[in-house]
Amino acid sequence: xFSIKKNLLLGSLFICTVLCAQEKLEREYRIKRNKVPxxxxxxxxxxxxxxxxxxxxxxxxxxxxxxxxTKVGKTKYSIEFDTLGNxxxxxxxxxxxxIPTRTLEKIQEKLGTDFTKxxxxxxxxxxxxxxxxxRSCILRKQYTEVTIKYEIVLKGTLQKKxxxxxxTFTDKGIYEKRERIIFKNSDNxxx
Amino acid sequence: MKHLSCLLFLFISTVICAQxxxxxGLIPRIxxxxxxxxxxxxxxxxxxxxxxxxxxxxxxxxxxxxxTLTDVSILASKKTGxxxxxxxxxxxxxxxxxxxxxxxxxxxxxxxxxxxRLSHRFSSDQTIKESAANTFRFRxxxxxxxxxNGHSVDANEFYLKISNEYLHAFESNEYxxxxxxxxxxxxxxxxxxxxxxxxxxxxxxxxxxxxANSFWLTFNWFISI
Numbered sequence: 351x352f353s354i355k356k357n358l359l360l361g362s363l364f365i366c367t368v369l370c371a372q373e374k375l376e377r378e379y380r381i382k383r384n385k386v387p388x389x390x391x392x393x394x395x396x397x398x399x400x401x402x403x404x405x406x407x408x409x410x411x412x413x414x415x416x417x418x419x420t421k422v423g424k425t426k427y428s429i430e431f432d433t434l435g436n437x438x439x440x441x442x443x444x445x446x447x448x449i450p451t452r453t454l455e456k457i458q459e460k461l462g463t464d465f466t467k468x469x470x471x472x473x474x475x476x477x478x479x480x481x482x483x484x485r486s487c488i489l490r491k492q493y494t495e496v497t498i499k500y501e502i503v504l505k506g507t508l509q510k511k512x513x514x515x516x517x518t519f520t521d522k523g524i525y526e527k528r529e530r531i532i533f534k535n536s537d538n539x540x541x
Numbered sequence: 542m543k544h545l546s547c548l549l550f551l552f553i554s555t556v557i558c559a560q561x562x563x564x565x566g567l568i569p570r571i572x573x574x575x576x577x578x579x580x581x582x583x584x585x586x587x588x589x590x591x592x593x594x595x596x597x598x599x600x601x602x603x604x605x606x607x608x609t610l611t612d613v614s615i616l617a618s619k620k621t622g623x624x625x626x627x628x629x630x631x632x633x634x635x636x637x638x639x640x641x642x643x644x645x646x647x648x649x650x651x652x653x654x655x656x657x658r659l660s661h662r663f664s665s666d667q668t669i670k671e672s673a674a675n676t677f678r679f680r681x682x683x684x685x686x687x688x689x690n691g692h693s694v695d696a697n698e699f700y701l702k703i704s705n706e707y708l709h710a711f712e713s714n715e716y717x718x719x720x721x722x723x724x725x726x727x728x729x730x731x732x733x734x735x736x737x738x739x740x741x742x743x744x745x746x747x748x749x750x751x752x753a754n755s756f757w758l759t760f761n762w763f764i765s766i
Binding site for chain 1: 690694727
């Protein structure tokens with residue numbers, strides 16, 4: 351009897367660990383253009399974004415990467431590379447109405463099961479694949495041969511507890527992963 | 542925002558150039574924050590004030606380093622939302638004229654933007670003085686934290702913190718307005734250990750044509766446990 355209880359407890363703990371969101375911990379710092387791999391600079395130039403590009407180094411639990419950030423009109427672009435300059439993905443910030451209806455319904459259905467209340471803070475459409483296909487996608491809106499995902503930062507409430515989360519969904523609205531965003535200490539701003 | 546800063550700077554310059562007094566000194570401050578269960582937090586703060594210079598503009602000043610006072614406070618705060626909290630507590634001031642007690646209530650909202658953080662702090666305090674009239678104040682402070690590198694302040698990085706505070710004080714049916722501008726440089730050893738230093742400029746009593754300026758060299762240490 352004791353061992354069944356023990357197994358049940360261990361089982362619950364395991365399930366809880368799996369279900370609980372990973373924490374999103376990132377460190378970002380500005381880097382000079384001359385420290386960026388040429389491959390990455392060439393790719394960003396080929397996107398013809400024609401605005402000032404800011405380069406950042408990023409360290410997270412998943413490893414290190416290099417990111418180019420720019421804004422064209424009201425649209426924010428974020429282009430991520432590995433440390434050798436190989437393209438990882440391009441993210442474009444979009445509004446909720448730009449998510450296809452069926453996809454949005456599936457996303458909201460999933461979020462409705464995870465939270466009693468939620469609010470979208472930021473939505474990014476992510477394109478990944480071979481660099482020439484991603485380039486065509488950005489320049490000519492040709493969406494073949496690229497993988498599209500939606501990365502959503504939202505405020506979620508569950509059992510009166512509020513938190514900030516980042517969700518990733520496929521282009522069909524199928525849930526992939528969730529990370530909890532940890533706020534940095536703000537004591538120096540409060541007191 | 543730029544126009545507002547220019548106007549504020551011009552206003553303060555005009556007021557300073559008029560007949561007014563000043564004090565300059567040092568305020569070292571330590572802040573210890575203890576996280577508790579259920580969104581509660583305790584803030585313990587101790588600060589002292591040392592006046593080094595005082596006098597009137599356009600006349601000789603007196604250099605006389607003097608210890609003036611020590612404030613010790615404890616505040617309990619509760620998170621009321623994702624970005625906001627409510628706090629209340631007590632400050633005890635030890636000075637030559639006796640011991641004063643101050644009851645504090647504050648509401649703080651911290652917002653995270655793309656490349657900086659902004660906090661709005663609304664507070665009120667009631668000071669019971671041993672040998673003077675009681676003072677009642679209503680305060681609003683806007684503070685921004687701007688990283689020197691990247692979009693957020695990480696460990697082993699510097700940042701700029703600028704705050705602007707307005708204090709409306711009522712004492713013996715008299716009203717006064719004090720404005721504070723505090724530009725500081727900060728350094729994060731780690732998220733739970735930070736220091737800041739800079740100038741805390743205060744201007745008060747100008748509505749009574751007897752402007753009092755204070756320039757405090759400030760040193761803050763924030764520790765979270």
